[in-house]
Structure formats: C-alpha cells, structure tokens
Amino acid sequence: MNEKQTSILLEQLRPALVLLALLTLLTGVAYPLAMTGLAQLIFPDQANGSIITRDGEAVGSELIGQSFDDPGYFWGRLSATGPFPYNAAASSGSNYGPLNPALFDMVQARIDALHAADPGNTAPIPVDLVTASGSGLDPDISPAAAYYQVPRVARERSLDEAVVRQLVENQIRERLWGVFGEPRVNVLELNLALDKFQTKGDS
C-alpha cells in the first residue's frame, strides 16, 4: 500500500468518529427524548402503561394480564413467567417444543384444575385456556374460553348464567375493521366488571 492510499484511509477516521457521535446525539438522545415528550403530551395514559384505577388505586394495566385461580373469577391464559405467573417485570413464554412431555403435563394440569372447579362441565375446552401465552402476560382469552367458564362463575357468585353471559358479551372486542386479529375478552376488565356489577347489586 503506497502513501497516498494510506492517507485516504486515514482520512476516514475523522468522519467515522464524528458521524457516530452526531448520529448518537440525533438518534440515541434527541429522537427518544422528543418521542417521549410528544408521547407524554399527546397520549399520557397510553405512554405510561394504560393503568386501570379503581377507587383511586391502581389495580392493573389494561394491557397486562393477571393471575386468577379463584373459581369466582374468570381465568386467563397459562403464564410461564418466573418465579411466579404473570410477572410483568420478566416476560417469557414456556418455549416447550410440540412433543415435550412437560407441555402435556402443563396442559393436563390445567384441564384437571378446570374440571375440579366445575365437575359438571364436560364440554371440550377451548385451546387458549390450556396453553401458555407467548408473553406470559396475555391479557385476553377467546370468547369461547370465556363462555366455557360462565356456568362456574355464575354458580360461585350465585348469579344467573344469562347475566354473566351478558357481561362477557359486553366485553368482547371484535377484529380490527372486521378482518385483522382475533375476537377477544380482556380477563382483568371482565373480572372488574363482574365485581362492579355485584357491588352495585349488593347496595
């Protein structure tokens, strides 16, 4: 390599360092700060986690599921987060392969729990109710999974099945423009609606 070529290569050192520094300022500092500022200004609720409050207390996020195993509440997806389910500070799926015996044990345990809580219900169980979500934080279940649980919840709460069913139907979110995504029910919001309905009923 002759002297001229070496000097051309050396000339690249300054732009490499300066451009990285400037682009860091632009894309690593200015861009996220400006986006945060705008987000906090225009969409403060959404940007901070879509928090649900009840009686002035934060009881969860619209978007993050919680663990329910009380038969009087609707149950959500299985969650594989550690060290306890629905750990929203450490999202994780189960990563069980399709033939992993641990997968079948997990599914069978959920089936047994559902049957134990509602021995009379012999209907086939919707698949989303016995499988773990990808995030471990899935806030939703399918309408089918909610309907499956209506008899149990109604009995535990001494409510009419039709009333509980109506509450479920009120909570169904349809597909985007009737096409994209899947119909779903937010489990936390459904359970909150259930609690609210009964407090109103009691008073």
Added chain:
Amino acid sequence: MTANGLMQVALYLVILIAAARPLGTFMARVYEGKPILLDRVLGPVERLIYRAGGVRPDAEMNWKVYAFAVLLFNGVGLLVVYVLQRVQGSLPLNPQDLPGVTSHSSFNTAVSFASNTNWQGYSGEVTMSYLTQMLALTVQNFVSAATGMAVLVALIRGIARRSAGTIGNFWVDMVRSTLYILLPLSIILTLGLVSQGVVQTFDNYKTVHLLQPMTDAEGNTITEQLLALGPAASQIAIKQLGTNGGGFFNVNSAHPFENPNPFTNLLEMLSILLIPAALCYTFGKMVGDTRQGWAILAAMTIMLTVMIMGAYAAEAQGNPRIGELGVDQTADDTNPGGNMEGKEVRFGVANSTIWATTTTAASNGSVNSMHDSYTPLGGLVPLFMMQMSETIFGGVGSGLYGMLAFVIVSVFIAGLMVGRTPEYLGKKIEAYEIKMVSIVILIMPLIVLVGTAVAVLSDDGKATIYNPEAHGFSEVLYAFTSAGNNNGSAFAGLGANTEFYNTALGFAMLLARYWIIVPILALAGSLANKKIVPVGAGTLPTHTPLFVVLLLGIVILVGVLSFIPALALGPIVEHLMTL
C-alpha cells in the same frame, strides 16, 4: 385455516405491495441527491454533520475505500456498544440499578446490534439500563440499517454506471439513509404505536395491586404486580423498520406493551417488509428499468406467500397430542383454535404465522409468538426462510444485495445452458464476478453448518439445550441459522446467554455480515468499471416470468441442497414422530 385468516394474509400482502412504489420512488430520489420536501428541515442538519465530520459529499470513493469506511464505522460502533454495556452500572438513566453486563454477553450484543442481527442472548427488562437501550442499542438500530442500505446503493450504482472508478460516498449514503428515510418513518410509527398503548416513558417500573392475590411456589402471598416500562415505542419503531428486530422486552413483540392490539400488529408487520419491498422499486428506478425491480419483487412475494400459507396451515392444524386430551382446537369466530402454545389470543394463529414468516423472510427476527413452540412443520418455515440466505425480501439493503447475487448466478447458469457469455443489465458477468457471488452465497451455509456441528458435539453446546430429542437439535440449528443470516429470532428455549453461545454466535454474526459486505462491494467496483454491451439476440431478458421462475428455482435449490440433511435431523424427523 379460515376464510378470515386467508383474508388477513391477502390484505397484508396487498397493502405491502401498494406501498412499494411511492416509498421506492422517494428513496431513489434520496440516493440520487434529487430535491425532496424534507430538504428544508433536514438539509441544514445534513450539511452540519458533513462539515463537522470533514466529509466532502461530492467526493466519491472506489470500492476499497468504501469498504474500509463501512468496516471502520461499524467497528467503532461495535466498540461503543461493548463499553457502554460494561460500565452502565455507574452511568445515569438506570432506575432499576442494573449492573454492568458480562464480557461475553456484551461482546455478543455489540456484534449483534452492529451487524443488524439483534440476536438477544439477554433479557431486555432485567439487563439493559435505559441509557444503554438508547445510546447503544437504538443508535445501532439506525446506523446498522443505514449501513445495509448504503452497501446496496453502492452495488446498484455499480450496475448502473459504465466505465466508472467509484461507487459513491459511504458517509453520504449512510447519513441520507438515516436522516431522510429511517428517522421520518420511525417518528410516524412511534406516534402511531404510542397512541395504541405502546409505552414511552422514563419513569421507574410501576407497581399495581393485584385484583386477586396469589401464592408463589414457596407459599408467599403476592399482592402486587411490577410493570416493566421504558422508552419502548421509539426503539420498536426502528427495530421493525430497520429489520433489526431486537425487542425492548424479553418476549419482543409478543409483549402487550410492545404490541398491544391487532392494529399495532398490522403496523409492525408492514414495517418489517416495507423498506425491503420498496428498495426493489428503488433498484429498478436507479438502473433505469423499473421492470427489473418488479421482477425481483414478484419472485420474493411468490415465495413469501407460499411459505406463509405453509406455516399457517401447519399451525392451524394444532397439536394432535393436545387434541387427544379433550381440547377444542377448531378455529371459529369465538375461538382462534390451532396450536396456541406460545401465541397471544389477540393475534391468533393467522397473525402469528404471517409474522413468523415475514420476520424470517426479512432478516428482522422480531417475534410476536414463540417459534420454539410451533408444530414441527410450522417451525420449519421460519427456519427455511432464513436458510434461503435471507434473500426473500431480506434485511434492509442486505436482502436485495443478497438477491442480486442470486440474480447474477441465475444469469450465469442460463448463459451456460445456451453457451453465451452471460450479462446482466448490459454488464458482462465474468470470472471475477462469479467468484465474488460464490463467496457471498457459500459463506452462510458454511458458518451455519460448521457452527451447529461444533455446538452439538461439545458439552458446552449441549448443556443449555432446553427441549428433548430432535427438537433440541432444531434449537441449535435455529440459533446458528439465525446468527449466520443476521436474523436474530430464536427457538428461545435454548439457553444462549452462556460463554459458549455468546462467543460462537458472536463470531457467526460477525462473519455473516462482513464477509458478505466486502465481496458485494468488490462486485460493485468491478461492475462499475465495465462498459455496457448492447442488448443482442443472445441476451437473456431478466424481467420476464420465465426469469422469475429461474431465479426462485436457484434460490430454493441452493437452500435445499445446503440444508436438507440438517433439517432431516430436526423438524422433519420430529414431524414424523407426531404421526
């Protein structure tokens, strides 16, 4: 499969293809230096950057200087990412007091983000401070994507120019990609995502009270939930647009704070392929024959559609063993059905498989479902998408320059068949060009297969395999396929945050990126130098359906020949075991 699911696939593809032309035209103007509307706002910023960096924007580079600038810039960037991770514990913007990252994990992540792979051995919310996410990771999301686009543009100039000694100025191509293309699109996408609930804040993680308290495995009562937050939306926007794919949170776009509903999912899925698709049109525009761009886009779209349908069909079938337990896996309007392990209800099987196929078509690697839990054939699709050298759309820039290497091989093989000197767009394809594209095409299978073999033969490699039997082998094959194609997605059961995998996969990503960039730039330099030969009777037209079929045949053939034995040991044998 349901009618609605097929409708989702069709609409997605239609919107994607419709966006290719307007964005492609715009990008061609950016790279040809023609006036655009954004000049008024960003022109002064661009000129300021050049002045401070001592860049003369009109001074062009030959391919060697261009390649040196690419490597130097990426090398410096890699070093910065490494150091920032190591010392984050004593830096600000670290509300969770996260300590410095281990040396092998820092090395892996630095390579991963500089090489536009965004393989993540670590888990975002428990490893990286906000400062590291911004200054190290977000920055590389932009500049690694811009690097890929710059290299592509250099190759396009090489094809388009005649008897020229230079192929452009790397600094200009990189800065213009960032300023005029990646940044504006990211700003729009960020705001769209935040409006739907993607978080964007510097606050501490938030504590909420659980509606129903629960007990953990040790019998402790838990009454609160700690919600991980952060400036996520701004990083997600560029991770999708720049085919980076590195999530803010551990589970990437399956996390409801990264991807809260079907609308954000649609936006994010479109963003994965938006720029790679549009660059095909940009290519056609810059070589002066848009039919050439459409032909390549057609080849990519055909392959993508077939593979989406394959993954969708496999996952919609569900897992037969779970069906035997009395579980309803049939899809209807109230039940997503199919194999829902590792998938989110709001996306169901259709949106999960569209995403899985597109993210591995592009070298994006973000996920909205856990590929490790797919049925054997469903999981084969993302694996094979990557093994076709990430040329079906591929990474921003890198996908199309990889595909152009296959185009040159196709022209060469067609030339052999009829006994004519092969040429592409008026450039004679000779021994030097074929040597360069051979390196480009053969490097990847070499890295993937040797890496996988070493891993499954070593105790360190086998120690962190998660699933038993054939699926465990698939996890390792997937990891090296992902690293060797700069994709970044994973069969995430594999414990990859170990010294062995961080080091081995780090080197795989490094070689896969730069051992391809250098021969591509050499190819660009050599093509730029050539004269244009006039179209004659022996010229193979490269915009016809016949050529599209030939090109696809070659891409598939190379992928199949390289990987069928390995696939037979993993997903194929696993599928046979489910029967």
